[in-house]
Amino acid sequence: MENQMEPQWAAGYFLASDADRERAIAALKENFQAGRLTVEELSERIGRALNARTCSELDLIMTGLPWQRAVFPAYPAVPRYSPYGMTAPRSKGMGITSFVLGVFGFLCGLTAVPAVILGLVALTDGERREDRGFAIAGLAVGVMWMTIFAWVFFR
Numbered sequence: 721m722e723n724q725m726e727p728q729w730a731a732g733y734f735l736a737s738d739a740d741r742e743r744a745i746a747a748l749k750e751n752f753q754a755g756r757l758t759v760e761e762l763s764e765r766i767g768r769a770l771n772a773r774t775c776s777e778l779d780l781i782m783t784g785l786p787w788q789r790a791v792f793p794a795y796p797a798v799p800r801y802s803p804y805g806m807t808a809p810r811s812k813g814m815g816i817t818s819f820v821l822g823v824f825g826f827l828c829g830l831t832a833v834p835a836v837i838l839g840l841v842a843l844t845d846g847e848r849r850e851d852r853g854f855a856i857a858g859l860a861v862g863v864m865w866m867t868i869f870a871w872v873f874f875r
Contacts, residue, residue, distance in 0.1 A: 815851030818858025825865030835862030
């Protein structure tokens with residue numbers, strides 16, 4: 721029974737480049753040297769690899785053989801898409817959590833400490849600015865409750 725490999729590319733409809741074909745041919749030669757292919761299979765698969773138009777055709781040629789997948793560069797500036805349109809990067813939510821914990825600090829004052837810590841972390845995180853206002857408010861309310869409880873219990 722042949723072992724079916726996972727597709728090596730994000731989409732099988734991408735056109736294969738010359739480098740992709742050369743990588744597949746090199747993998748075929750390595751598998752031939754390891755004794756996994758006969759001479760006839762090697763020549764037939766190399767011919768199919770040279771004529772492959774898409775990446776899915778190269779995947780079919782490499783069926784049942786181990787080989788390294790191609791490494792594609794990551795493009796951080798490319799927006800992410802979903803079926804519902806473009807999606808923005810998700811916020812970590814530390815600023816909102818800081819504000820909520822700061823507001824609930826009136827119960828016992830214990831939630832004011834994590835409110836201050838999360839507020840400071842959210843403010844120092846340079847990448848996320850969506851919940852900066854909540855982080856400032858959570859930090860202020862947390863410090864206020866910590867001051868009130870410190871004044872009441874330690875005066």
